Amino acid sequence: xxxxxxxxxxxxxxxxxxxxxxxxxxxxxxxxxxxxxxxxxxxxxxxxxxxxxxxxxxxxxxxxxxxxxxxxxxxxxxxxxxxxxxxxxxxxxxxxxxxxxxxxxxxxxxxxxxxxxxxxxxxxxxxxxxxxxxxxxxxxxxxxxxxxxxxx
Amino acid sequence: xxxxxxxxxxxxxxxxxxxxxxxxxxxxxxxxxxxxxxxxxxxxxxxxxxxxxxxxxxxxxxxxxxxxxxxxxxxxxxxxxxxxxxxxxxxxxxxxxxxxxxxxxxxxxxxxxxxxxxxxxxxxxxxxxxxxxxxxxxxxxxxxxxxxxxxxxxxxxxxxxxxxxxxxxxxxxxxxxxxxxxxxxxxxxxxxxxxxxxxxxxxxxxxxxxxxxxxxxxxxxxxxxxxxxxxxxxxxxxxxxxxxxxxxxxxxxxxxxxxxxxxxxxxxxxxxxxxxxxxxxxxxxxxxxxxxxxxxxxxxxxxxxxxxxxxxxxxxxxxxxxxxxxxxxxxxxxxxxxxxxxxxxxxxxxxxxxxxxxxxxxxxxxxxxxxxxxxxxxxxxxxxxxxxxxxxxxxxxxxxxxxxxxxxxxxxxxxxxxxxxxxxxxxxxxxxxxxxxxxxxxxxxxxxxxxxxxxxxxxxxxxxxxxxxxxxxxxxxxxxxxxxxxxxxxxxxxxxxxxxxxxxxxxxxxxxxxxxxxxxxxxxxxxxxxxxxxxxxxxxxxxxxxxxxxxxxxxxxxxxxxxxxxxxxxxxxxxxxxxxxxxxxxxxxxxxxxxxxxxxxxxxxxxxxxxxxxxxxxxxxxxxxxxxxxxxxxxxxxxxxxxxxxxxxxxxxxxxxxxxxxxxxxxxxxxxxxxxxxxxxxxxxxxxxxxxxxxxxxxxxxxxxxxxxxxxxxxxxxxxxxxxxxxxxxxxxxxxxxxxxxxxxxxxxxxxxxxx
Ligand code: FES
Ligand code: FES
Numbered sequence: 001x002x003x004x005x006x007x008x009x010x011x012x013x014x015x016x017x018x019x020x021x022x023x024x025x026x027x028x029x030x031x032x033x034x035x036x037x038x039x040x041x042x043x044x045x046x047x048x049x050x051x052x053x054x055x056x057x058x059x060x061x062x063x064x065x066x067x068x069x070x071x072x073x074x075x076x077x078x079x080x081x082x083x084x085x086x087x088x089x090x091x092x093x094x095x096x097x098x099x100x101x102x103x104x105x106x107x108x109x110x111x112x113x114x115x116x117x118x119x120x121x122x123x124x125x126x127x128x129x130x131x132x133x134x135x136x137x138x139x140x141x142x143x144x145x146x147x148x149x150x151x152x
Numbered sequence: 153x154x155x156x157x158x159x160x161x162x163x164x165x166x167x168x169x170x171x172x173x174x175x176x177x178x179x180x181x182x183x184x185x186x187x188x189x190x191x192x193x194x195x196x197x198x199x200x201x202x203x204x205x206x207x208x209x210x211x212x213x214x215x216x217x218x219x220x221x222x223x224x225x226x227x228x229x230x231x232x233x234x235x236x237x238x239x240x241x242x243x244x245x246x247x248x249x250x251x252x253x254x255x256x257x258x259x260x261x262x263x264x265x266x267x268x269x270x271x272x273x274x275x276x277x278x279x280x281x282x283x284x285x286x287x288x289x290x291x292x293x294x295x296x297x298x299x300x301x302x303x304x305x306x307x308x309x310x311x312x313x314x315x316x317x318x319x320x321x322x323x324x325x326x327x328x329x330x331x332x333x334x335x336x337x338x339x340x341x342x343x344x345x346x347x348x349x350x351x352x353x354x355x356x357x358x359x360x361x362x363x364x365x366x367x368x369x370x371x372x373x374x375x376x377x378x379x380x381x382x383x384x385x386x387x388x389x390x391x392x393x394x395x396x397x398x399x400x401x402x403x404x405x406x407x408x409x410x411x412x413x414x415x416x417x418x419x420x421x422x423x424x425x426x427x428x429x430x431x432x433x434x435x436x437x438x439x440x441x442x443x444x445x446x447x448x449x450x451x452x453x454x455x456x457x458x459x460x461x462x463x464x465x466x467x468x469x470x471x472x473x474x475x476x477x478x479x480x481x482x483x484x485x486x487x488x489x490x491x492x493x494x495x496x497x498x499x500x501x502x503x504x505x506x507x508x509x510x511x512x513x514x515x516x517x518x519x520x521x522x523x524x525x526x527x528x529x530x531x532x533x534x535x536x537x538x539x540x541x542x543x544x545x546x547x548x549x550x551x552x553x554x555x556x557x558x559x560x561x562x563x564x565x566x567x568x569x570x571x572x573x574x575x576x577x578x579x580x581x582x583x584x585x586x587x588x589x590x591x592x593x594x595x596x597x598x599x600x601x602x603x604x605x606x607x608x609x610x611x612x613x614x615x616x617x618x619x620x621x622x623x624x625x626x627x628x629x630x631x632x633x634x635x636x637x638x639x640x641x642x643x644x645x646x647x648x649x650x651x652x653x654x655x656x657x658x659x660x661x662x663x664x665x666x667x668x669x670x671x672x673x674x675x676x677x678x679x680x681x682x683x684x685x686x687x688x689x690x691x692x693x694x695x696x697x698x699x700x701x702x703x704x705x706x707x708x709x710x711x712x713x714x715x716x717x718x719x720x721x722x723x724x725x726x727x728x729x730x731x732x733x734x735x736x737x738x739x740x741x742x743x744x745x746x747x748x749x750x751x752x753x754x755x756x757x758x759x760x761x762x763x764x765x766x767x768x769x770x771x772x773x774x775x776x777x778x779x780x781x782x783x784x785x786x787x788x789x790x791x792x793x794x795x796x797x798x799x800x801x802x803x804x805x806x807x808x809x810x811x812x813x814x815x816x817x818x819x820x821x822x823x824x825x826x827x828x829x830x831x832x833x834x835x836x837x838x839x840x841x842x843x844x845x846x847x848x849x850x851x852x853x854x855x856x857x858x859x860x861x862x863x864x865x866x867x868x869x870x871x872x873x874x875x876x877x878x879x880x881x882x883x884x885x886x887x888x889x890x891x892x893x894x895x896x897x898x899x900x901x902x903x904x905x906x907x908x
Contacts, residue, residue, distance in 0.1 A: 001443070017461075018443055018444075021461065021463045021464070022463045024463070025417075025461035025462050025463035025464075026461070028461075028462070029417055029460065029461035029462060029463075030460075030461060032411070034402075034405075034408075034409040035401075035402025035403075036402075037406075037523070037524070037572070038408075038462065038525070038601065039523050039524075039525070039604060039839075040604040040838060040839060041466065041603065041604065042604075042838065044604075044838050044839050044840045045523065045604070045839050047523055074402065075400075075401065075402030076401070076402045076403075078401075078402075079401055084397075084400070084401070088400040088401065091396070091400045092392065092396050092397065092400060095392040095393055095396060095805055095809070096396075097263075097393060097395075097396055097399040097400070098263035098264070098265070098573075098809055098813060099262060099263025099522070099523070099524070099570075099571060099572050099573040099574075100263065100395070100398075100399035100404050100572070101263075101406060101522075101523040101524045101572030101573060102523050102572075103399050103400060104399075104400075104402045107400060122852050125847060126847050126848040127847075127848070128847050129846055129847070129848075130846075130847070131523060131839050131844060131846060132523070132816075133521055133522055133523040133573045133575075133844060134263050134523075134573055134813050134816075135812055135813040135814075135815065135816025135817060135820075135845065135850075136809070136812065136813070136816075137812075137816060137845070137846070137847045137850035138812050138815075138850060138851070138854045139809070139812065140847065141847065141850070141852065
């Protein structure tokens with residue numbers, strides 16, 4: 001089986017896995033990194049949202065071979081030790097989470113959006129397609145705006 | 153009929169008096185023999201919440217006309233509270249030497265914020281900082297009988313008093329212990345921030361007292377008084393989730409995030425129709441030889457593939473070639489069910505000499521679709537088994553697992569894990585049963601997960617319903633309301649039936665079916681509309697149904713609230729005024745007035761307001777929404793104002809979150825989310841097909857008013873949905889001039905279904 005080498009949350013890892021195995025399962029089942037969640041496996045629900053070289057991707061739909069030599073960031077890699085990312089802080093301030101299952105993906109999507117644009121419009125926030133089955137959308141919107149303020 | 157206390161008791165337990173503006177009542181507490189301070193609470197059914205205590209036939213019979221005393225009528229929650237009462241004394245609170253309090257919660261946390269609310273109750277009554285309170289979800293505890301079922305928005309209603317009583321008794325014991333050590337009068341001591349303080353400045357932390365305060369043998373706790381509402385510091389204050397930090401850092405663990413040594417991913421290939429059976433597997437050996445695949449085993453519901461990763465288990469299950477036996481509803485499709493339901497709800501006869509208004513509504517089935525798909529971890533050995541899963545009904549789940557693998561229930565350890573959403577779904581424990589079956593057959597621990605496609609197609613759904621409504625009236629006044637509901641049977645084979653039956657032994661049930669009793673207990677009109685008759689007819693189709701954020705009101709009360717708008721219009725009345733004039737009390741009018749404060753404000757053509765009201769679980773809520781339907785194919789709720797009165801709100805921030813959830817569920821199920829049942833299986837298998845609302849469907853302007861109240865805490869979780877659905881339906885009718893009769897309103901099959 002091919003050895004796959006890439007960086008996860010700042011650490012280089014090498015795992016034996018077939019090229020076409022979705023990155024999500026390499027992270028969750030082979031590396032024990034369980035922040036990214038499964039919700040559909042086909043790039044629809046966005047629960048698994050993580051970053052590949054700083055951009056939002058859905059590792060359920062990314063073959064592990066595509067990550068070779070690149071930098072993967074999951075929700076676990078967002079905070080700087082105990083110091084939370086401003087988006088995480090905003091999520092706490094707005095008390096966004098209900099069941100919490102979608103929230104790692106929501107936060108990673110919001111971080112990627114704020115990287116692209118400092119002051120996202122409501123339309124840009126609307127374009128985040130991550131499903132929250134508990135219906136926390138309004139607080140997500142407020143948290144993104146609050147995070148934008150914190151980061152400016 | 154009350155069981156013995158959990159530990160040996162040498163004396164009659166004594167009373168904990170409450171002084172919270174609702175009069176004194178007895179609450180029984182024990183100090184339990186343990187290495188550190190441990191308190192157990194017992195609450196006699198006779199000393200229960202006033203509503204529940206009054207919910208006996210005698211009390212109801214004495215209670216004059218129901219309309220005059222609506223609060224004396226029992227509802228579903230009251231009956232479950234009665235069922236839970238005899239075992240509540242088994243709830244225990246322990247204090248550790250590090251000064252933390254630990255409480256085992258015999259309920260599920262599914263995102264509703266219960267662990268936070270319970271921690272707040274303890275922190276407040278114990279004068280302990282909130283971050284020193286740990287609330288864990290209890291394993292299945294069969295001795296709890298009916299007191300380990302999460303449903304009917306009932307948890308805070310059932311638990312707030314015993315939880316507070318335990319904390320108050322623990323606090324009193326800590327004070328008494330410090331007083332003894334210092335040789336002072338306990339009455340001169342105060343508590344604050346997890347420590348006992350003397351007037352001379354001496355302090356003792358709870359942790360330092362935990363051992364000496366422990367009871368050498370189990371005895372009754374001395375009398376104490378619960379705090380008055382005005383003295384509460386934590387309860388009533390908007391508070392963030394105690395597990396928020398774990399969630400935002402990705403450290404929160406759901407069932408499949410647990411590290412159970414050796415547990416391998418497993419997925420199940422399922423039949424092409426609901427309840428189909430495995431006839432023959434053609435290529436098990438080939439699939440076993442696929443990369444990463446460890447085993448292929450047959451279970452009653454399908455064929456499981458165990459692998460090193462879920463990706464490989466999924467590939468394996470998809471490669472299986474299986475012949476299937478018939479399911480239970482193979483010939484059935486959406487339109488047949490709709491037609492059957494229409495037939496099942498009896499037609500109204502033409503009324504004599506009186507004017508009438510009739511209307512009909514239909515609701516499609518709706519998937520629970522929690523974001524965490526159905527999943528469980530199981531480790532089954534020859535003589536014992538351990539299961540980890542999210543469960544609202546763990547006692548029944550444990551028994552089912554035991555039966556499925558041929559072990560006595562006493563050999564099954566059943567751990568309850570927090571759920572990634574539920575909405576009623578985790579009342580069913582099919583994943584736990586399957587995980588145990590696969591673990592047994594494969595001879596190894598497994599982590600079993602349903603695919604999203606299976607979760608939508610073979611999972612549970614809110615049963616489809618049909619509603620026939622009639623109001624008779626004079627020129628401007630309703631004389632009677634009749635509502636005939638036909639519903640595909642709601643499966644309640646998960647313990648709620650047993651709990652209800654236990655609670656109902658003293659309640660008049662007559663010749664009603666169990667479902668009709670449940671319907672009667674949960675359906676009530678908040679209005680004075682003259683003689684009101686709501687009836688249920690169930691269609692016994694073997695679909696996988698289940699209660700969906702309420703048993704009946706999500707559809708039935710929504711239909712009534714939309715019908716009310718029609719009636720108001722026909723009688724030439726304003727819908728808000730019409731409601732206002734017929735609500736029964738001030739508390740109801742207050743939430744309606746608060747939500748509808750700017751009812752009638754100027755809006756562009758094609759944008760309109762709608763209102764909905766609902767009262768249940770001793771709580772009440774009103775929704776005002778504004779809906780932009782200028783593009784009728786893409787209606788969007790642009791604004792919502794919600795006013796809610798849940799009695800004393802333990803955590804107003806949590807109440808607000810539940811109303812936001814209710815709003816989103818309303819948007820989804822009124823506008824676009826439903827299932828098309830087609831020849832024995834739903835067509836929808838993805839959120840791209842089952843259109844649950846997303847950010848783009850969600851309003852950018854939402855206000856939630858949590859009305860202040862010192863009344864007994866009411867239920868919250870399921871409260872919002874009926875009013876939200878109705879407000880949206882009503883706004884849609886006003887914006888477009890067309891009243892929607894069938895929900896969701898936009899319900900085309902706009903996708904290519906996945907292969908079966
Ligand atoms: S699991 Fe990756 S998008 Fe749904
Ligand atoms: S918080 Fe439960 S799915 Fe978003």
